[in-house]
Amino acid sequence: MNGPLEPRQNNPLVNARAQLEATVDLLGYDRSTYEHLATPRRELTVAVPLRRDDGSVELLTGHRVQHNFSRGPTKGGLRFSSDVTLDEVRALAMWMTWKCALVDLPYGGAKGGVRIDPRGYSTGEIERVARRYTSEIMPILGPATDIPAPDIGTDDRVMAWMMDTYSVNNGHTELGVVTGKPVALGGSLGRASATSRGVAHLALRAMELRELDPGSSTAAVQGFGKVGREAARFLWDEGVTVVAISDQFGAIYSRAGLDIPAVEEHVAVHGTVVDFADADRMSARDELLELAVDVLVPAAVEGVIHEGNAERIRASIIVEGANGPTTIAADAVLQAEGRLVVPDILANAGGVVVSYFEWVQANQAYWWRETEVRERMTERLDTAWSRVSALSQDRAVSLRAAANMLAVRTVVEAHQARGLYP
Template identity: 65%
Template sequence: MTTDLNAGRSPLDLESPHSIPVTATATPGGEAPDVDTGPLAYARAQLSDAIAVLDLDQGVYSMLANPRREMTVSIPLRRDNGDVEVLTGHRVQHNVSRGPGKGGLRYSKDVTLDEVRALAMWMTWKCALVDVPYGGAKGGVRFDPKRYSREEVQRVTRRYTSEIIPIIGPTQDIPAPDIGTDEQVMAWMMDTYSASQGYTVLGVTTGKPLALGGSLGRPTATSLGVAHVALAALSHLRRRPTATAAAVQGFGKVGRGAARYLWEAGVKVVAVSDEYGAIFNAGGLSVPDLEAYVAISGTVLGFDDSEDLNDRDALLYLEVDLLIPAAVEGVLHGENADRVHASLIVEGANGPTTPAADEIFRANGQLVVPDILANAGGVIVSYFEWVQANQAYWWSQTDVENRLRERMERAWHRVLEYAATHRVSLRLAATVLAVDTVTTAHLTRGLYP
């Protein structure tokens, strides 16, 4: 079926090109990848579709389907009670053809090497799509920081950093905050790396405190970018923010700020969730009041003027216009996508939608703004922070936010134009543009003999 973009609809109902089969390609870590499910399989399937559109060969697919470099380390930790525990950490550099690796560090009990590989690949595409001169990287330590004291988290951070020092640095790989980490963790990483070099190296991490070379506007950059793209997509669909009801899954680093910016733009935020549950108010939630409540209570549950939903995931299926999944990957999949009513889905999280769900959304005419576009605000302002640190000259918040808006809007229009011209989904358009950019750089450099 043909879609008329001029009528404000998206090309979601068109068939994807035939993919290169996602086979059990050998990986540098020696592990057999999960070829059926999981974030790495989803990332490789998206790459495969882009390779087919670009008419590239299997060799290019194999190069881009596997990380350039990865390191797995043991992290011995002395607990506050004297016990010793050994944690496992990873750092993966997917591709560095366009510049140093760039990507977050997450602390979570669910961290796996394949997850980190997938996230690093998505970072490669994200940086290329928004024209940031980085490659993709990602890191993770498998533990729940909420179950550890702040001093124990510091010891984990410093030992992990010391173990991966050979492969990080301001011209090699630049970590940033992600799930379970924050600006203090980045400060500890920067200090540990600097101590090993004998001088202060502000550019080794981004997302740092302002006192240590952080950038104004960095803590809210991802959220603001999500809001910019969501509002642009609403305009494309000819919908007014004040006539839009939204649900936000996840009220952490990304979801909280995105909900606030949308609320400030007039969007009616009717539901939000966190790891403990979800709340709903058909008339709309006061997001600033909710932020103040969460700062005290630690959860959205029990907020005045709202009802607690019995099932946290029920938020995904509400009768809303806009859904922002801003928690973790894989929450929208083949088993639940048909229950999602939102006509616009803007991915605040990395990889929240599986390929099976994408097909369902396309068939149902629902517009999905992909993660590598929607949540790219964080890496854009991380780049700004890195530039400022290298120049030892810091910009105003207005400068940062204006430059962020310009980059996000430029990327949005570029992806939208490609999707309309080639009659493909926004995700495929974004991935094709990014893969083409990276492949051109990779092949221009040539293969080292």
């Protein structure tokens, strides 16, 4: 009933379904409930023809998966990546459902992707991809239906093109059809840094739980893109010594700690953290994951902590800035070793919280101050953290298990309250 899985090592959908199955068992639901929640409500795969700048035509593949509608319209990012698969998009959409439920947003989860490496294309070509993809998925898109946001390989500019394409085809400007837009087009103040700020905030809450002083603690951040870059900066601002960071080209390390603003300046000039003057280059990029630090922030892609390296993870706290960075097999190892894992559906929920605020502001045509946005985001994350921590202690389960239990129960209660039609 759930459909065949694509043959891919560390397939994220395998992990997502395994997490769901374990949660359903903990909550005492029946098999039909698992089947319902494991199966996306709607999937759309589209051809995305692209006219290249040289006049040739290339055919790309895009996906949009809407996992669950029980609590409201679906919400989720759009990524442009050569690694995009339908199973990946299915898994990310499912995780998005749990994330929205955990922080009490009136959404279900969705995700989209186009299989393309944007680094090999001009700005004009990326715009044509974004606009054609939008036009292809338009039948299932809308501010009351499905609201995309930026993800890997996309940004506020791509969201502006999507919003414009949708608006032109509908004959009026519709600011609420996407989030993560430029502020000039109805974007929310504080949206760009929301995910990173939330990751850093919850890292500090986890450090409190482990009685670690930020001023004498160390951290390593995998990924120096949308999430990792500012998460490293926010931790550095709080006095945490960030000893290592990585990007797709390599990793750097400094026992004394990296000057994160200086690293940011280096990346702005060179496009990578590699060859930063005041650090050593690590022999292998993923060696960073195994450093003896207090806090590890995997903020790149899914499946980077797996059964092949889980026993070598030495960080006391792992804060999942990325979606699905830890496989289910690795998670069991980390729990057995006493590592504190702040799960993705909690750790990186700051982004979707502020996306919700942007959607609300766009629908009302009334915008909030950045201080209001930050305060309201922090309040939502703190409430979720308190609920997850309390259930974790009460049921003697991991933070991930507790977060999943709260989220799945919320979705099931909404589904049962609505009933089955017809």
